[in-house]
Amino acid sequence: xxxxxxxxxxxxxxxxxxxxxxxxxxxxxxxxxxxxxxxxxxxxxxxxxxxxxxxxxxxxxxxxxxxxxxxxxxxxxxxxxxxxxxxxxxxxxxxxxxxxxxxxxxxxxxxxxxxxxxxxxxxxxxxxxxxxxxxxxxxxxxxxxxxxxxxxxxxxxxxxxxxxxxxxxxxxxxxxxxxxxxxxxxxxxxxxxxxxxxxxxxxxxxxxxxxxxxxxxxxxxx
Amino acid sequence: xxxxxxxxxxxxxxxxxxxxxxxxxxxxxxxxxxxxxxxxxxxxxxxxxxxxxxxxxxxxxxxxxxxxxxxxxxxxxxxxxxxxxxxxxxxxxxxxxxxxxxxxxxxxxxxxxxxxxxxxxxxxxxxxxxxxxxxxxxxxxxxxxxxxxxxxxxxxxxxxxxxxxxxxxxxxxxxxxxxxxxxxxxxxxxxxxxxxxxxxxxxxxxxxxxxxxxxxxxxxxxxxxxxxxxxxxxxxxxxxxxxxxxxxxxxxxxxxxxxxxxxxxxxxxxxxxxxxxxxxxxxxxxxxxxxxxxxxxxxxxxxxxxxxxxxxxxxxxxxxxxx
Numbered sequence: 001x002x003x004x005x006x007x008x009x010x011x012x013x014x015x016x017x018x019x020x021x022x023x024x025x026x027x028x029x030x031x032x033x034x035x036x037x038x039x040x041x042x043x044x045x046x047x048x049x050x051x052x053x054x055x056x057x058x059x060x061x062x063x064x065x066x067x068x069x070x071x072x073x074x075x076x077x078x079x080x081x082x083x084x085x086x087x088x089x090x091x092x093x094x095x096x097x098x099x100x101x102x103x104x105x106x107x108x109x110x111x112x113x114x115x116x117x118x119x120x121x122x123x124x125x126x127x128x129x130x131x132x133x134x135x136x137x138x139x140x141x142x143x144x145x146x147x148x149x150x151x152x153x154x155x156x157x158x159x160x161x162x163x164x165x166x167x168x169x170x171x172x173x174x175x176x177x178x179x180x181x182x183x184x185x186x187x188x189x190x191x192x193x194x195x196x197x198x199x200x201x202x203x204x205x206x207x208x209x210x211x212x213x214x215x216x217x218x219x220x221x222x
Numbered sequence: 223x224x225x226x227x228x229x230x231x232x233x234x235x236x237x238x239x240x241x242x243x244x245x246x247x248x249x250x251x252x253x254x255x256x257x258x259x260x261x262x263x264x265x266x267x268x269x270x271x272x273x274x275x276x277x278x279x280x281x282x283x284x285x286x287x288x289x290x291x292x293x294x295x296x297x298x299x300x301x302x303x304x305x306x307x308x309x310x311x312x313x314x315x316x317x318x319x320x321x322x323x324x325x326x327x328x329x330x331x332x333x334x335x336x337x338x339x340x341x342x343x344x345x346x347x348x349x350x351x352x353x354x355x356x357x358x359x360x361x362x363x364x365x366x367x368x369x370x371x372x373x374x375x376x377x378x379x380x381x382x383x384x385x386x387x388x389x390x391x392x393x394x395x396x397x398x399x400x401x402x403x404x405x406x407x408x409x410x411x412x413x414x415x416x417x418x419x420x421x422x423x424x425x426x427x428x429x430x431x432x433x434x435x436x437x438x439x440x441x442x443x444x445x446x447x448x449x450x451x452x453x454x455x456x457x458x459x460x461x462x463x464x465x466x467x468x469x470x471x472x473x474x475x476x477x478x479x480x481x482x483x484x485x486x487x488x489x490x491x492x493x494x495x496x497x498x499x500x501x502x503x504x505x506x507x508x509x510x511x512x513x514x515x516x517x518x519x520x521x522x523x524x525x526x527x528x529x530x531x532x533x534x535x536x537x538x539x540x541x542x543x544x545x
Contacts, residue, residue: 152333153303153344157351158396160330161384161411162458169458170335182389194392197399200308200352200366 001030001120002094003127004037004113009048012090015110019060019087022049024112025079025101026066027093034127037092037113039066045092045112070097076104083107117149135205135212141193143184148201150177156198227324227378228296228525229268232499233407233436237524238492239499241298241409241438242511243270246281252289255281258508263295263528265515268325270298270409270501274305276457277337284318291322295528298380299323301357302331307347308356308366315360319375327380327409328353328400332458351399354381358404379404381435384411385422386461394425401434408435409501412442412453414462414483416490423496432496439491443504443514444480447471481510481517488518 006012016022024046032038046062053060065082068075070093079101083089088108091098094115102109117129132149138156139146148154152170159178162169166179185191203209232239242265244258255271262269269290273283283300290297299318301311315326330350334342348356356366363374381400387393397408413419419439426432444450444462447470454462466483473479484502491497500520504511515521 152335153330153349154346155330155349157349157399158392159387159389160350160459161382161387161393162333163387163389164459164461165388170333176388178392179389182392191391194395195398197351197355197403198349200348200356203347 001033002115003034003117003119004031004094004115006036006041006045006113007111009045009052012112013049013052016088016090021061021086022088022090023083023086024062024064024090024092025070027070027097028066029069029071031093031113042066042092070100073100073104076100133206136202141198142181143188143190145177145181145184147177147181156201158194225322225324226376228527229298229325229407230378232267232525235524238520239436239438240266240502240515240520240523241268241270241499242266242502242504242508243272244508245272245275245505246283246286248280250281252286255286255289256293259290259293259295261509262511264526265512265521265523266527267523267525268296268298268527270327271300273300273302273329273331275332277304277332277334279338284314287318287323288321293528296325297323298325298327300327300329301353302329303346303348303350303353304331304334304344307345311348311353311356312360312365315357316375319377324376325378325380326357327382328357328405329382350381351396351403354379354400354405355403378406380407380409381405382409382411384459385419386411386415387459390422390425394429397426397431398429401431405435407438409438410440411459412440412503413487413491414466416487420494423494427496436498437496438499438501439497441484441487441491441500441502443484443502443507443510444470445507446476481514484514485517488520
């Protein structure tokens with residue numbers, strides 16, 4: 001899922017300091033699961049902002065709603081009535097949701113979250129980055145551990161000289177991806193798979209090829 | 223300008239090679255580089271220029287190597303993957319070689335987190351193995367992807383290895399990949415833990431890699447116990463055993479003790495089978511290198527990095543230097 005975290009409330013408040021009425025739109029997708037932009041977080045943020053503005057002597061009116069998904073036009077369309085008379089829309093979705101709202105409504109749309117990465121949860125309250133979105137998966141070559149995103153230098157041919165005691169040179173809190181790959185390949189009896197030189201990667205399937213688009217004609221309607 | 227690599231000549235002739243490193247200044251003037259290179263020219267076979275080492279922005283390695291070439295000194299152009307994509311790397315290699323540089327040393331590069339610009343976006347388009355292949359292909363007249371160059375370039379391609387990094391099995395495998403990709407010489411990370419280095423060299427010999435690449439053991443000059451601790455704690459991938467720190471701590475003249483450790487390490491390296499030379503890293507103490515080379519019995523050089531200016535010869539017993 002997409003992992004996002006809320007911006008400091010004063011930053012969010014500053015984006016709408018000249019507004020009297022705002023809509024706060026949560027998202028029931030990834031950001032609900034990672035506890036940053038679901039229904040609960042949307043209501044808490046709305047009430048915190050109202051309190052803040054009341055203390056400043058500039059009361060703020062809020063309306064709130066949590067969309068099924070902000071990354072899907074059909075759920076965004078449904079928000080039309082809600083955002084009609086507001087001065088701004090605060091999206092608690094990832095960067096995708098913010099852009100879908102901005103594209104659909106002629107309104108001042110601002111982000112309440114920082115979109116961090118694609119990952120999963122380790123334990124409750126801890127999320128980890130796992131995928132670099134390179135567009136050409138190589139996990140079958142590296143024992144199911146991605147060196148592109150989990151190695152700080154995206155090295156495809158083995159550890160750099162900064163790997164010591166299983167940790168990355170950037171921090172003792174970061175595992176060396178190549179140590180993990182090594183341990184796993186050894187356990188699986190497949191160290192020989194690491195002997196092959198991995199050629200320079202074709203990054204054109206990644207963001208480096210320009211903004212990407214995926215098309216599936218077989219499921220298109222009309 | 224079209225002299226071949228001196229380092230290659232020395233290694234291929236089977237001499238025990240000596241190279242040293244110079245860090246470029248943080249300002250736009252070649253003067254300090256020229257001064258340090260002048261000190262080194264008769265004592266080493268080639269002079270290495272670091273590429274924004276420790277991720278601190280400095281006068282460019284390519285420009286400095288060009289200046290060394292103009293001084294008639296064999297330069298080793300260090301290239302990292304951190305700051306350039308494959309387009310910039312090809313361009314810089316062409317630039318260096320066009321200026322007379324004949325050695326290219328390929329590295330990953332220290333992560334920018336602890337450097338002068340931790341906010342920077344890193345590149346890492348290629349990794350060091352892929353960089354070795356790119357450089358080696360260019361010496362065969364090929365651009366990446368196999369497109370032909372109008373004129374192939376002449377360069378001796380090298381790489382690095384860290385015997386003290388983990389997991390050791392993968393460090394050996396990666397060295398093998400670098401040799402297969404076209405590296406002909408290899409510099410190691412600074413050696414202080416001689417036992418561990420010897421064990422690593424055993425693995426290298428078992429894999430037959432000492433016959434495929436000229437291995438230059440990294441030797442570093444420590445000026446004090448504080449410097450040793452800093453290296454142990456802050457320089458990625460360096461291991462300084464406690465006994466080395468203690469020696470420096472107890473010595474009345476720590477810098478002199480550092481020189482002694484350096485000379486002893488070189489002596490030991492000369493007896494490790496498969497070690498083809500040493501690479502001396504005397505960070506900010508380059509002026510001590512001539513003395514180290516001399517005390518290690520490695521002077522005169524069979525083929526110095528740059529012939530001395532004027533009527534100075536390098537025959538045995540020559541004592542005209544100021545080392």
